[in-house]
Amino acid sequence: MQQAFDYKQFIVLVVDDEEIFLDMFKAAFGDQFRILTAGDAEEGLNLLKQHKYEVGVLVANLCMPGHDGVWLLEQARDVKPHLVRMLSSAMCPPTELLALCRIGLHKFISHPFARPAMEQTLRGALEHFAEMNAFIGSAWPATQVPRTTPTTAR
Secondary structure, eight states: OOOOOTTTTTTEEOOOSHHHHEEEEEEHHHHTTTTEEEESSSHHHHHHTTTTTTEEEEESSSSSSSOOOOHHHHHHHHTTTTEEEEEEEEEOOHHHHHHHHHHTEEEEEEEOOOHHHHHHHHHHHHHHHHHHHHHHHGGGGGTTTSSSOOOOOO
């Protein structure tokens, strides 16, 4: 018998400058997923660095004051290359399409989104991250992988 996937084993980090959107996102999905939120790209990057080994999915709004979502997703790629990166926006200007391809975007999410579709997207993203983490996470250099047991010199 196959055990059910634990969708709370990794964090979904959501970055948006609209506090009401973040509150609604947590209310809609907080019972199914571990949600962490940030109000701007810099705060989101700091939270990603702080929770590097727990975050599996990053959802960033395209248009935010200061650094935008594309900047954040580029920075996130350097912090955690196999992180599932998604961008959300009410519209995506054609000039952004090349940048989205360059950063290895997993999915573009249009606003407004339907709750069932978003739930399915988050489930798929977390499952994808878990698969990638099983392969890539174990292959990272020792300096990047947290040690779970102390080592002793011989």
